[in-house]
Amino acid sequence: MAEIYKMHGIKKILYEFKLQFVITIIFLLIWLAFYLLNPPAFSNPFTYTSIMGVVPFTIIPAISLTLVIIAGEIDLSFASVMALGPLVMALTWQAFGEPTPLGILLGLLAGLGAGLLNGILITKLGIPSLIATIGTLFLWRGVVLVVTEGFSIPLGEFRNTLIYSIFVGRVFGIPVQFFWAIVLAIIFWIILNRHKFGAYIYYIGDNRTAARMVGINVDRVLITVYAIHGMVAAFAGILDSLEMATFWPALGDIYMLKSIASVVIGGTPVTGGVGTIYGTFLGGMILGFIEMGVLASGVSGFWIRLVHGVVIIIALAAQGIIRKGELAKIRIMRLLTT
Amino acid sequence: MPEKNIVEMHNIVKKFGAVVALKGVDFYVRENEIVGLVGDNGAGKSTLVKILFGIHASDEGEIIIKGKKYKRLTPKKAYELGIVLIHQERTLCENHPIWRNVFMGRELTNRFGFLKIKEMKELAYKSLAALELTKMPVDTPVKYLSGGYKQGVQISRAFTFEADLVILDEPTVALSLAEVQKVLDYVRELKRKGKSAIFISHNIYHVYPVVDRFVILNRGEVVAEFYKKDLTPEDLSEIMISIARTGKVPKEYEELNLYKKASPQSAS
Ligand SMILES: Nc1ncnc2c1ncn2[C@@H]1O[C@H](COP(=O)(O)OP(=O)(O)O)[C@@H](O)[C@H]1O
Ligand SMILES: [Mg+2]
Numbered sequence: 001m002a003e004i005y006k007m008h009g010i011k012k013i014l015y016e017f018k019l020q021f022v023i024t025i026i027f028l029l030i031w032l033a034f035y036l037l038n039p040p041a042f043s044n045p046f047t048y049t050s051i052m053g054v055v056p057f058t059i060i061p062a063i064s065l066t067l068v069i070i071a072g073e074i075d076l077s078f079a080s081v082m083a084l085g086p087l088v089m090a091l092t093w094q095a096f097g098e099p100t101p102l103g104i105l106l107g108l109l110a111g112l113g114a115g116l117l118n119g120i121l122i123t124k125l126g127i128p129s130l131i132a133t134i135g136t137l138f139l140w141r142g143v144v145l146v147v148t149e150g151f152s153i154p155l156g157e158f159r160n161t162l163i164y165s166i167f168v169g170r171v172f173g174i175p176v177q178f179f180w181a182i183v184l185a186i187i188f189w190i191i192l193n194r195h196k197f198g199a200y201i202y203y204i205g206d207n208r209t210a211a212r213m214v215g216i217n218v219d220r221v222l223i224t225v226y227a228i229h230g231m232v233a234a235f236a237g238i239l240d241s242l243e244m245a246t247f248w249p250a251l252g253d254i255y256m257l258k259s260i261a262s263v264v265i266g267g268t269p270v271t272g273g274v275g276t277i278y279g280t281f282l283g284g285m286i287l288g289f290i291e292m293g294v295l296a297s298g299v300s301g302f303w304i305r306l307v308h309g310v311v312i313i314i315a316l317a318a319q320g321i322i323r324k325g326e327l328a329k330i331r332i333m334r335l336l337t338t
Numbered sequence: 339m340p341e342k343n344i345v346e347m348h349n350i351v352k353k354f355g356a357v358v359a360l361k362g363v364d365f366y367v368r369e370n371e372i373v374g375l376v377g378d379n380g381a382g383k384s385t386l387v388k389i390l391f392g393i394h395a396s397d398e399g400e401i402i403i404k405g406k407k408y409k410r411l412t413p414k415k416a417y418e419l420g421i422v423l424i425h426q427e428r429t430l431c432e433n434h435p436i437w438r439n440v441f442m443g444r445e446l447t448n449r450f451g452f453l454k455i456k457e458m459k460e461l462a463y464k465s466l467a468a469l470e471l472t473k474m475p476v477d478t479p480v481k482y483l484s485g486g487y488k489q490g491v492q493i494s495r496a497f498t499f500e501a502d503l504v505i506l507d508e509p510t511v512a513l514s515l516a517e518v519q520k521v522l523d524y525v526r527e528l529k530r531k532g533k534s535a536i537f538i539s540h541n542i543y544h545v546y547p548v549v550d551r552f553v554i555l556n557r558g559e560v561v562a563e564f565y566k567k568d569l570t571p572e573d574l575s576e577i578m579i580s581i582a583r584t585g586k587v588p589k590e591y592e593e594l595n596l597y598k599k600a601s602p603q604s605a606s
Contacts, residue, residue: 207430209429213393215414274433337487
């Protein structure tokens with residue numbers, strides 16, 4: 001027992017990454033279940049490219065949200081920031097009459113600004129993040145509604161331009177936004193696991209007082225995390241508006257709970273200190289597979305929520321069991337290291 | 339023996355709301371000197387060293403480190419000046435491996451901030467080996483360790499860092515006798531290498547063997563300072579009891595008390 005951390009190879013990997021292992025199994029089981037329910041649909045590449053076309057809008061904001069949650073905080077406002085970013089872009093494009101990269105840049109900056117505001121409210125004014133981001137959730141959605149007066153902004157005229165293909169084109173039939181999700185996942189994995197900044201995010205979530213006492217600038221790290229998250233959310237919103245070739249004022253609303261669910265299914269607990277990008281990515285994939293699977297199996301779309309709910313609960317139950325087992329192990333190991 | 343002060347703190351006042359934790363403390367550490375900072379619970383020992391390390395800002399007073407004056411330090415600045423503080427409180431991240439905890443806040447990185455993981459693991463292993471804590475691989479999350487082992491991980495932070503002034507705040511509390519000896523050996527090693535240290539402890543028998551000078555803090559004030567060579571542990575024990583009871587040093591020891599004879603400023 002005391003030798004758990006002296007294990008090698010497969011055994012050690014299974015032990016250390018058991019949460020990821022479990023989430024992978026759940027993902028494969030769901031895949032198998034839908035395949036058995038409807039083999040033709042799940043043998044058809046089109047099904048998969050359809051999933052890849054839509055999951056990035058859930059997964060991309062969930063990736064940066066993972067950082068926020070690892071740091072022991074939460075953000076709800078990203079759902080509105082997902083509309084703020086593309087709104088700024090759409091207005092810029094309208095003003096210029098062409099899809100200028102400046103529009104994208106300004107859209108991302110708007111997201112960055114929204115994130116900075118969250119970070120400052122939470123750290124400098126000490127407002128709990130749940131409350132602060134409910135405030136900014138309303139604020140930015142309100143701004144979007146007032147500016148658009150509730151109307152959509154068509155972007156169809158800008159289709160078939162380079163900028164479209166870069167963000168939401170198709171490569172060998174695969175939606176480019178899925179590659180963006182993978183690239184962002186890799187970048188954020190590297191930040192979290194190989195960079196000082198990622199280490200600080202984990203420490204702040206694990207033991208904030210300790211982080212302060214060893215000299216980590218907690219406020220600055222948190223503000224940066226929120227700023228990054230705001231920018232990434234704006235980016236996801238921009239992708240969605242491009243994919244749909246329109247900006248609509250409710251953009252982002254449906255992703256709030258799905259992105260949070262992706263993080264949580266993926267094994268990042270809301271208590272902070274631990275969590276993985278891999279889990280979040282698969283969490284998002286699971287939700288996407290369920291949506292497509294339910295539709296493909298021919299039953300009513302109303303089933304989607306129900307199946308989502310069941311899977312979320314199963315994933316959380318599995319995590320709960322694993323963590324309980326760990327507590328027992330901790331007690332034994334502590335005795336053995338005395 | 340060199341007579342230069344590596345650190346001087348003048349008239350340090352610190353209030354926490356209505357609580358006055360430090361009431362104008364003068365304190366100094368000489369180059370290559372080991373100072374034992376002792377005193378009852380709540381005397382203000384931890385607060386004093388936290389101000390020196392930049393965790394708290396003092397309300398009044400000034401700090402001089404290596405001849406330069408500072409109004410407000412930060413831990414980052416303190417590290418740069420060669421000061422390391424091992425906290426009395428547990429400052430560990432339980433879910434993270436030993437090696438990350440050893441380097442927490444002071445990671446070895448390349449110039450882009452990417453972690454030098456292999457180097458940190460090796461150095462962490464060496465530092466823990468100095469305390470004979472090699473039972474568990476450095477990949478082990480800290481939550482699996484016993485209290486004493488955790489304390490060892492925390493202390494080993496000082497070992498990875500060539501500090502000029504090491505501050506140990508009650509480092510021996512959770513340790514076994516053998517582990518206490520390792521910590522004392524480490525402090526002796528600092529002395530041999532020409533470094534300085536502040537050793538805070540409740541247990542004067544732990545401090546006594548390694549220090550050069552004692553500073554006794556009582557209710558936010560320095561009440562006495564003695565050279566170790568002037569006292570036996572029993573003398574010190576008697577003095578401490580008297581201070582706890584009456585706030586005063588017994589008369590027969592008063593002439594050995596450096597604090598009344600010479601203010602720290604003139605000692606420099
Ligand atoms: N962060 C803090 N907030 C409020 N009061 C504090 C804080 N830190 C210390 N104190 C108070 O300051 C006094 C000195 O505490 P401390 O420096 O921890 O003493 P010691 O280390 O000598 O036991 C105590 O009365 C303590 O309650
Ligand atoms: Mg203390």
